[in-house]
Amino acid sequence: MANVKLTIDSIAVEVPEGTTILQAAKSLNINIPTLCYHEDQKVKANCRICVVEVNGQKLLQTACSFPVADGMTVVTNSPRVIRARRNTLELILAHHPLDCLTCQKNNSCELQNIAKELNMSKPVRYEVASRNLPIDSSSPSIVHDPNKCIVCGRCLEVCNEVQTVGVLAKEGRSFDVVVNPPYGKVFADTACVNCGQCMQVCPVGALTIHDDTTDIYMAQEAGKTLAVQVAPSVRTTIAEALGEEPGTVSTGRLVTALKRLGFHYVFDTDFSADLTIMEEGNELLHRLNTGGVLPMITSCCPAWVKFCETFYPQYVKHLSSAKSPQQMFGAVIKTFFAERNQIDPQSLFSVSVMPCTAKKYECKRYEMNDSGYQDVDVALTVQELAWMIRTAGIDFKTLPETPFDSPFGLGSGAGEIFAATGGVMEAALRTVYEVVTGQTLESLDFHAVRGVEGLKEAEVNLAGTIVKVAVVHTLSQARAIMERVAAGTADYHFIEVMACPGGCIGGAGNPIRSWKKVLRRTASVYDVDRKLPVRKSHENKEVRVLYQDYLGAPLSEKSEHLLHTKYINRQDILRL
Amino acid sequence: MKQEIYSHTTSQSALVRVAEISARYRNRPDKLMDVILAVQKVVPSMAEDVAAVIAREMGLMQNEVYSFITFYGLLSVKEKGKYIIRMCNNAPCHVRGARAVMDAISDTLKIGVGETTQDRRFTVELCPCLGICDVSPAIMINDKTYGNLTYDSTQALIKRYIREDV
Ligand code: SF4
Ligand code: SF4
Ligand code: SF4
Numbered sequence: 001m002a003n004v005k006l007t008i009d010s011i012a013v014e015v016p017e018g019t020t021i022l023q024a025a026k027s028l029n030i031n032i033p034t035l036c037y038h039e040d041q042k043v044k045a046n047c048r049i050c051v052v053e054v055n056g057q058k059l060l061q062t063a064c065s066f067p068v069a070d071g072m073t074v075v076t077n078s079p080r081v082i083r084a085r086r087n088t089l090e091l092i093l094a095h096h097p098l099d100c101l102t103c104q105k106n107n108s109c110e111l112q113n114i115a116k117e118l119n120m121s122k123p124v125r126y127e128v129a130s131r132n133l134p135i136d137s138s139s140p141s142i143v144h145d146p147n148k149c150i151v152c153g154r155c156l157e158v159c160n161e162v163q164t165v166g167v168l169a170k171e172g173r174s175f176d177v178v179v180n181p182p183y184g185k186v187f188a189d190t191a192c193v194n195c196g197q198c199m200q201v202c203p204v205g206a207l208t209i210h211d212d213t214t215d216i217y218m219a220q221e222a223g224k225t226l227a228v229q230v231a232p233s234v235r236t237t238i239a240e241a242l243g244e245e246p247g248t249v250s251t252g253r254l255v256t257a258l259k260r261l262g263f264h265y266v267f268d269t270d271f272s273a274d275l276t277i278m279e280e281g282n283e284l285l286h287r288l289n290t291g292g293v294l295p296m297i298t299s300c301c302p303a304w305v306k307f308c309e310t311f312y313p314q315y316v317k318h319l320s321s322a323k324s325p326q327q328m329f330g331a332v333i334k335t336f337f338a339e340r341n342q343i344d345p346q347s348l349f350s351v352s353v354m355p356c357t358a359k360k361y362e363c364k365r366y367e368m369n370d371s372g373y374q375d376v377d378v379a380l381t382v383q384e385l386a387w388m389i390r391t392a393g394i395d396f397k398t399l400p401e402t403p404f405d406s407p408f409g410l411g412s413g414a415g416e417i418f419a420a421t422g423g424v425m426e427a428a429l430r431t432v433y434e435v436v437t438g439q440t441l442e443s444l445d446f447h448a449v450r451g452v453e454g455l456k457e458a459e460v461n462l463a464g465t466i467v468k469v470a471v472v473h474t475l476s477q478a479r480a481i482m483e484r485v486a487a488g489t490a491d492y493h494f495i496e497v498m499a500c501p502g503g504c505i506g507g508a509g510n511p512i513r514s515w516k517k518v519l520r521r522t523a524s525v526y527d528v529d530r531k532l533p534v535r536k537s538h539e540n541k542e543v544r545v546l547y548q549d550y551l552g553a554p555l556s557e558k559s560e561h562l563l564h565t566k567y568i569n570r571q572d573i574l575r576l
Numbered sequence: 577m578k579q580e581i582y583s584h585t586t587s588q589s590a591l592v593r594v595a596e597i598s599a600r601y602r603n604r605p606d607k608l609m610d611v612i613l614a615v616q617k618v619v620p621s622m623a624e625d626v627a628a629v630i631a632r633e634m635g636l637m638q639n640e641v642y643s644f645i646t647f648y649g650l651l652s653v654k655e656k657g658k659y660i661i662r663m664c665n666n667a668p669c670h671v672r673g674a675r676a677v678m679d680a681i682s683d684t685l686k687i688g689v690g691e692t693t694q695d696r697r698f699t700v701e702l703c704p705c706l707g708i709c710d711v712s713p714a715i716m717i718n719d720k721t722y723g724n725l726t727y728d729s730t731q732a733l734i735k736r737y738i739r740e741d742v
């Protein structure tokens with residue numbers, strides 16, 4: 001591609017043809033404010049905050065969409081440009097409730113940032129007309145405040161194109177436009193799978209996390225015994241949520257922080273991820289040996305499970321019956337652990353910290369009470385935990401390190417890589433291979449299933465049987481592979497599906513994502529795996545003890561009862 | 577409240593017609609307007625079940641169909657009467673006696689703007705200029721326009737509709 005020469009604010013620059021003014025300016029470290037633009041999405045050019053002067057153009061042009069041309073002269077900060085941006089901002093603010101102080105996005109809101117950048121220190125000159133619509137907190141995962149929506153359309157792109165769920169719609173026109181679930185519905189009445197990806201891209205406080213932190217304080221005050229499990233991803237994103245570099249691993253500090261927050265037992269979900277592999281791996285072997293339903297598909301992502309139940313209910317028999325690590329842990333804590341430590345399960349409050357908003361919904365599914373109680377009482381996201389740490393005045397950066405508590409404090413590298421797309425598959429292969437062949441794996445790294453391609457495929461030779469596997473992430477990819485399953489052309493034995501782009505490490509409970517950040521987090525995940533002494537689930541000593549002392553064996557009656565679940569048909573929500 | 581307005585169900589036979597109409601334009605999103613105009617003749621409103629059938633048959637997403645419908649003032653997701661009376665709301669009609677026309681409508685039907693009669697036969701709405709200011713004041717009932725109206729002629733007109741004499 002040819003290069004183009006232009007000047008921006010009198011600085012000459014040479015960039016490839018097709019670059020936008022915004023990108024060219026960025027290469028010169030000139031910051032043009034943006035609002036509807038998102039680095040991982042299509043150009044929308046509907047907010048007009050990014051306007052610049054371009055020679056030969058009478059009107060100001062939007063930098064995010066305007067392509068550079070040879071000999072172009074761009075001015076990004078003339079008084080005229082600044083006046084126009086401020087005026088646009090005032091018009092947006094005239095339609096926006098100014099309750100920043102009590103907004104979840106306070107300090108992380110893109111609109112607020114722009115107001116700061118544009119030095120908006122005077123009241124808005126227009127009459128403020130708020131929409132006065134009700135706030136929808138019907139979803140266990142997401143709170144929707146349509147009054148704060150600036151109609152940028154980012155959530156629509158994610159939900160329609162990346163996830164193909166289609167929960168939200170632009171409604172009405174002109175001044176009355178609002179983004180809402182169609183037909184006056186609330187989130188709980190839609191096909192929303194709770195993945196939270198819409199919330200991750202919302203620049204303002206229109207889509208936020210359903211904050212459950214109060215429940216923790218209440219349980220504490222009620223004198224409950226608090227047990228918390230921490231998902232694989234959390235150790236690589238909690239530090240980021242508290243202002244450190246993306247990809248900073250902080251396992252030991254995380255445990256210390258949780259102890260200081262008053263959790264009596266701090267356990268590692270890597271442990272139950274290993275448990276999941278034992279159950280799921282054996283289920284796969286069982287299906288392979290007995291002519292069971294194939295391909296078997298992973299079931300640890302609740303957003304994917306709900307998607308399958310809603311859009312492909314006739315294929316739920318392909319889902320592994322194994323519960324997700326969060327729910328396996330929940331069931332074990334209120335049974336085995338409670339019995340061992342002579343704690344009344346009723347006084348035990350089981351919490352999880354997850355990279356995920358769908359886990360909030362998962363723990364409330366009515367099947368998830370095999371211990372006789374709700375197995376996991378509250379699922380917190382990484383962001384909520386970060387708020388609790390801040391609120392408690394804990395300086396995360398300088399915390400000492402503490403190991404996880406026994407008996408569920410040991411996780412293998414296989415459990416750890418659950419965080420990244422392809423991780424469950426790789427973890428399963430490590431175990432299944434050794435169980436079937438009886439041989440030790442030479443190289444533990446299955447590179448074919450790592451990486452961020454939408455669909456990854458691999459073949460593994462298991463003592464003469466070729467096992468074909470596939471890994472997909474995002475629900476649009478899941479839909480594509482399900483169409484092939486439906487058509488009978490998906491000749492795989494095992495498929496891993498994760499709803500979030502990049503897997504759980506890109507989940508919506510984490511700090512706000514971009515692909516760049518997700519890649520850095522992913523690198524850290526594999527780094528943790530490489531450094532762990534035990535990297536295969538079946539070699540996890542504590543998992544072995546649990547089977548010996550309590551469960552018997554994978555797929556035993558007790559395991560089936562506590563660690564497996566069933567699925568339902570949700571198609572009626574689509575009114576088809 | 578919101579739920580109530582929206583949750584009206586369409587008859588099975590009407591939905592079958594909707595499916596027939598929409599199926600002709602499978603994977604032709606550009607034909608959505610044609611489909612909706614045809615569908616509008618067989619259903620009382622673009623209710624959720626109607627949008628679901630259109631989406632399914634045309635290979636679109638339900639929320640796209642919904643967005644499309646709400647964008648146009650003359651399409652509606654809420655249930656409306658069999659006859660939609662649209663009263664022109666612009667200046668020329670106003671100066672030439674729109675008030676009297678409006679009064680005639682509300683006196684005859686006992687409903688105001690934005691309302692639907694209990695028997696679900698009439699809905700009254702305001703709309704922008706109908707483009708026939710030369711015969712103002714004017715109204716539109718479904719797809720027919722009527723001009724040069726007075727209180728009395730409006731009342732007579734509405735009564736003809738009540739008797740289905742149109
Ligand atoms: S949580 Fe996921 S499925 Fe639900 S509206 Fe957001 S993007 Fe769509
Ligand atoms: S809800 Fe958020 S992401 Fe969606 S259109 Fe509104 S401001 Fe944009
Ligand atoms: S991919 Fe992970 S973070 Fe995303 S919805 Fe599924 S389980 Fe949650």
Ligand code: FES
Nearest residue numbers: 036045047048064
């Ligand atoms: S960022 Fe360019 S128009 Fe919104």
Ligand code: FES
Nearest residue numbers: 664666669705706
């Ligand atoms: S103003 Fe009423 S028809 Fe034009």
